[in-house]
Amino acid sequence: MNQPILAVHQLNKSFGAKQVLHDVSFACQRGHVIGLVGANGAGKTTLMKAILGLTTATGQIRIDGQPTSFDHHEVLHEVGALIEYPSIYPFMSGRDHLKLFAKGPHRRQRIDRTIADLHLTKYIDRPAKGYSLGMKQKLGIALAILNDPKLVVLDEPMNGLDPQANKELRELIITKRQAGTTFLISSHILGELQRIADDLLVIDHGKIVKQTTMADLLAASSHQLILSTSDDAMARKVLTKAGYLLTEDPKPTIRVGAKTQLEPILDALSHQQITVLDIQHHDADLEDSVLKLLAQDQLQKEGQI
Amino acid sequence: MRTLLWQETFKLLKKKSTYWVTIFLVISGLGQAFLEKLYPHNKVLTAPMAFSSSFAATTWLIFIMIAACATVLSMEFQYGTVKEIIYQQYSRSTILMSKWLVMLGYSIYLYVMTGAVALLGKVLFVNDQFSLTAIDPYSNHLTFLQQWLASMSSSFITLWLVLSVVFLFATLFRSATMAVTAGIVAFFAFNAVSVLMFKLITKFNWVKWNPFNFLNFSNQITDPARHALTQLSDTQLLIGSLAYTALFLAIGLVSFRRQNV
Numbered sequence: 001m002n003q004p005i006l007a008v009h010q011l012n013k014s015f016g017a018k019q020v021l022h023d024v025s026f027a028c029q030r031g032h033v034i035g036l037v038g039a040n041g042a043g044k045t046t047l048m049k050a051i052l053g054l055t056t057a058t059g060q061i062r063i064d065g066q067p068t069s070f071d072h073h074e075v076l077h078e079v080g081a082l083i084e085y086p087s088i089y090p091f092m093s094g095r096d097h098l099k100l101f102a103k104g105p106h107r108r109q110r111i112d113r114t115i116a117d118l119h120l121t122k123y124i125d126r127p128a129k130g131y132s133l134g135m136k137q138k139l140g141i142a143l144a145i146l147n148d149p150k151l152v153v154l155d156e157p158m159n160g161l162d163p164q165a166n167k168e169l170r171e172l173i174i175t176k177r178q179a180g181t182t183f184l185i186s187s188h189i190l191g192e193l194q195r196i197a198d199d200l201l202v203i204d205h206g207k208i209v210k211q212t213t214m215a216d217l218l219a220a221s222s223h224q225l226i227l228s229t230s231d232d233a234m235a236r237k238v239l240t241k242a243g244y245l246l247t248e249d250p251k252p253t254i255r256v257g258a259k260t261q262l263e264p265i266l267d268a269l270s271h272q273q274i275t276v277l278d279i280q281h282h283d284a285d286l287e288d289s290v291l292k293l294l295a296q297d298q299l300q301k302e303g304q305i
Numbered sequence: 306m307r308t309l310l311w312q313e314t315f316k317l318l319k320k321k322s323t324y325w326v327t328i329f330l331v332i333s334g335l336g337q338a339f340l341e342k343l344y345p346h347n348k349v350l351t352a353p354m355a356f357s358s359s360f361a362a363t364t365w366l367i368f369i370m371i372a373a374c375a376t377v378l379s380m381e382f383q384y385g386t387v388k389e390i391i392y393q394q395y396s397r398s399t400i401l402m403s404k405w406l407v408m409l410g411y412s413i414y415l416y417v418m419t420g421a422v423a424l425l426g427k428v429l430f431v432n433d434q435f436s437l438t439a440i441d442p443y444s445n446h447l448t449f450l451q452q453w454l455a456s457m458s459s460s461f462i463t464l465w466l467v468l469s470v471v472f473l474f475a476t477l478f479r480s481a482t483m484a485v486t487a488g489i490v491a492f493f494a495f496n497a498v499s500v501l502m503f504k505l506i507t508k509f510n511w512v513k514w515n516p517f518n519f520l521n522f523s524n525q526i527t528d529p530a531r532h533a534l535t536q537l538s539d540t541q542l543l544i545g546s547l548a549y550t551a552l553f554l555a556i557g558l559v560s561f562r563r564q565n566v
Binding site: 083085 | 385396397
């Protein structure tokens with residue numbers, strides 16, 4: 001059972017002369033939410049399309065241990081997805097869409113449960129051509145989870161969702177994850193990803209530049225102590241002399257490790273009769289960490305040129 | 306495959322146009338038969354002539370089926386639903402074949418339905434003008450009933466030759482407009498160029514094997530004199546029509562199997 005639900009090995013994809021995926025390899029553990037982040041055009045959607053057999057690519061993809069490809073993808077019955085934008089037949093109602101794609105036993109119960117889970121009851125029987133972007137998005141997500149797949153691939157699922165719907169989606173993903181469903185989610189809304197993702201894949205120019213757990217990424221990112229003192233200018237001098245790394249901020253802001261002790265800092269300042277009025281901790285969030293990673297990758301690339 | 310056939314049928318039955326088409330064809334067929342009753346002595350289109358084409362239904366069916374086949378595939382690209390279909394467990398070949406089969410079923414339904422309407426119209430309005438068992442003087446000693454059945458089945462074969470081109474264009478260009486245009490041009494513009502084609506056939510005999518010549522199949526069945534123009538027997542036209550239909554569908558299939566979406 002330790003076999004990853006999704007394993008991608010040496011995946012390459014080119015559009016003509018332009019290579020958009022370079023030797024992409026990663027694995028997704030069962031029951032995890034994996035965030036896929038990267039700039040526009042980094043290759044997130046192409047990667048997801050290759051996994052789903054929508055586009056050709058070279059390399060190996062295994063879902064639940066079974067190989068899958070552009071031509072042969074029987075194992076995709078264990079996968080649900082929403083790619084790019086929700087696919088909607090305007091001449092059908094939302095419920096018709098669910099009936100159309102529901103498979104296996106207990107369809108009616110699953111349709112009713114999905115409608116309830118995503119709070120679609122109000123408009124599910126109306127023609128889909130009248131749906132707002134958010135309604136279509138929710139219907140697209142409903143179709144992705146309808147058949148209780150083992151793996152759900154969601155491309156920007158928060159697009160068009162209002163704050164309430166965002167919260168409901170977050171709760172739904174957490175509930176499904178607890179039941180063993182794996183999610184691979186790409187999103188630019190990093191704050192939302194930070195709240196739900198266990199693991200993180202950072203992709204840049206078609207390459208995976210970081211594969212890590214969310215906890216490790218955040219722990220490795222910088223922590224800062226922001227001090228308010230009776231004499232900030234003097235405090236800066238004292239702390240610099242004591243060997244602390246300060247930022248450009250006019251407040252004495254110290255970059256520290258996760259286990260830095262406060263006592264020596266306070267001692268150094270009180271020695272110079274500087275009173276500490278307030279201390280704030282500031283941890284970098286996912287956005288800071290990802291931007292830093294992407295900036296580092298960019299610098300490396302420029303260095304290679 | 307069963308799931309895909311069910312899905313395609315479900316979508317077809319959810320389109321309002323599917324029902325309007327049936328209503329229109331019933332009204333059109335009965336209306337045409339009623340006109341034959343009102344004008345029994347017209348020489349332009351006699352009641353037996355009108356009946357042989359199920360009171361013009363076979364022509365309407367070409368328009369209707371061209372539109373249906375063009376949209377059954379291109380709508381998936383237009384709405385983006387092709388992704389939803391492909392990332393199911395089924396192969397691209399099975400997906401396209403299920404569309405062919407549902408359209409085949411739909412065309413058979415329309416032929417049977419319009420045939421039943423034609424029989425009803427004949428019995429209700431023009432029963433006194435000719436008998437189904439009487440010999441049609443313009444045909445090869447066939448009864449009106451035999452003539453009608455031959456006309457219906459041959460036009461069905463020709464219809465599918467046209468539809469295979471429609472499917473091919475819908476696959477290659479992913480556009481309903483292109484596919485409809487190809488179908489209309491294949492069938493109707495053919496009449497405009499057929500004079501030139503027949504002249505070419507008399508000069509270069511091999512030209513008779515071009516696919517446009519096979520569109521004459523249903524015409525030759527109802528008008529055997531056409532053999533002099535097509536230079537092909539009825540059987541050759543039948544087999545050739547089926548072969549070209551299979552070829553165009555196969556090219557579309559190969560193209561669809563390779564498409565990234």
